[in-house]
Amino acid sequence: MRTERSVHRTILPLLVVASLPLILGLVFGAFGHVRTDGGDREHSAESVSLPTQSGESDVSVEEAIANRRSRREYGEEALSRRELGQLLWAAQGVTEGTTGYRAAPSAGALYPLEVYVVVGTPGVDDLEKGIYHYRPENHELTRRKIGTVQSELRAAGVDQEPIGEAAIDIVVCAVDERATGKYGERGRKRYVPMEAGHAGENLYLQAEALGLATVSIGAFSDDHVRDVLGIPTSQRPLYIFPVGGRT
Ligand SMILES: Cc1cc2nc3c(=O)[nH]c(=O)nc-3n(C[C@H](O)[C@H](O)[C@H](O)COP(=O)(O)O)c2cc1C
Known part of the structure; x- marks a missing residue:
């Protein structure tokens, strides 16, 4: 014994x-979650390719500006992968391969923004619900989490209905350190939020040109959004863009 x-x-x-x-x-x-280090490293995350952006639209930039509106109601149709790819390209896509310059301007071309997609219901054709990270250099997504996340993101966004009702939510975050290294506090306080504004306007105009609906949302708990996305404190959520079809 x-x-x-x-x-x-x-x-x-x-x-x-x-x-x-x-x-x-x-x-x-x-x-x-698959954690990132300041948005630069992602471990064992699965890649999801996006269609090459088309570069063409029947809507002129003047029409898109004139008709742009914050739209808070969404249709029941899922987005196509092409539409998702086009939106992300407009926000942060690489438009000049040799230099890596992107669709939105960036102070010192330091590119502090990181873009995430929360795929909800009705979501995107052939894409599971969950959280994805946009990788501009390859124009692809990396999958961070599979599952229902949108309701929690809505809670983080002071329960604003559009966040929970849209097909997807695009979350624009920033790694401030990339700008403060060169520009100090001015980088964090001015340049980074300005850049989110540039990316955000591109998103609005691209949504308009695609006949989709979106609204820029700035009212949310930073910590709660970080928690939902599973991103470190080195990243600051700046904007949520619910996107869906028109009603
Ligand atoms: C920085 C910023 C934050 C905003 N935050 C919210 C928000 O939290 N919720 C919301 O419904 N709309 C939000 N909006 C959208 C504004 O309400 C909207 O732009 C304004 O009513 C003017 O309407 P328009 O965009 O159709 O021209 C925000 C807009 C900006 C620029």
Whole structure:
């Protein structure tokens, strides 16, 4: 009896220690977010390709500006992947391959913005509900989490209905450090929010040209949005754009 107990005492802790990697792997692999380091590194995240942007539209830039409106009601149709790709390209896509310059201007071409997509209901054709991160350099998404997230994002956005009712929510965040390294506080206080404004207006006008509906949302809890997206404190959420079809 005594021997059996001592064997258990020795073997049980060993078994627990040996199983730790498996237990941690299951917990974080199945339910955890893929963390980023200042938006630069993403581990073992699956890539989702987006159609090449078309570069053509029947709507002139003047018409898009004239007709742009904040629209808070959305249709029941899912967005197409082409529409999603076009929206993300307008916000932060690379428009000059050799330099890496993007659709929206950036102080010192430092590109502090990181763009996330929360796919809800009705969502996007052939894309599971969840959280995705836009990678401008490859014009693709990396999948961060699969599951229902939109209702929690709505809660983070002081329960604003458009966030929960749109097909998707595009969340524009910033890694301030990329701008403060060169520009100090001016980078954080002025340049970064200005850049979010540029990306945001591009999103509005692109949505207009595609016949979609969107609204810029600035009222939300930064910490709660960070928590929902699973992003570190080095990233600051600046805007939420619910996007859907027109009613
Ligand atoms: C910085 C900023 C923050 C905003 N935040 C919200 C918001 O939290 N919720 C909302 O419904 N609209 C928000 N809006 C949209 C404004 O309400 C909208 O732009 C304004 O009513 C003018 O309407 P228009 O965009 O159709 O011209 C925001 C707009 C800006 C520029």
